[in-house]
Amino acid sequence: MIIHSSPKRSVRILILGGRGVGKTSLILSLVSEEFLEDVPPKAEEITIPAEITPELVPTNIVDYSALELSEDQLQDELHRAHVVCLVYSVIDEDSLAAITNYWIPLIRGTLPLVKMPIVLVGNKADLINYSTTDAALNIMSTYPEVESFIECSAKTLHNISEMFYYAQKAVLHPMAPIYMPEKQD
Ligand code: GTP
């Protein structure tokens, strides 16, 4: 008898990042295909049926809100997630600095034995006419768990579906092994 290792049957995406970077707007723009000016602090968990995802795998999207989730709940969500979309705002340097000062250390600290795939997301690209790609590439070269980078806008819907596709892809076709035994000490 041949036993095939089972492929992932679902993808659970956690949207993380600082206050006001547009996490909730990104999720609601994807779902409603329009930008909503008034969004709640935290979107309800959303399940996208397999048929309408590019990789044909049911996908859950989980929003994070510092107002609504305790540190324990965030740790719990990190344990349940298959991939993290780590969002900064391209007009907020502090939110970009927090990616390496706060969020990646938090993810690594919570999951020391797991290489959690990360999609780095620069949101609010409609507000600038330059790019933050150089900074993002620096982050990617320093932190191998950052699988991909995308600039997008929840407001114009630019690159929104692509962002969620990158997240699915990071889980289903990762670039590197997920388990890092050398990280155990
Ligand atoms: P918290 O839940 O407080 O952590 O914030 P959040 O990351 O969920 O951000 P939210 O979606 O609430 O958006 C914050 C503000 O940025 C709102 O006023 C949004 O309308 C605005 N915003 C979000 N995305 C974009 C975007 O792509 N472009 C522009 N111009 N504004 C945006």
Ligand code: MG
């Ligand atoms: Mg929010």
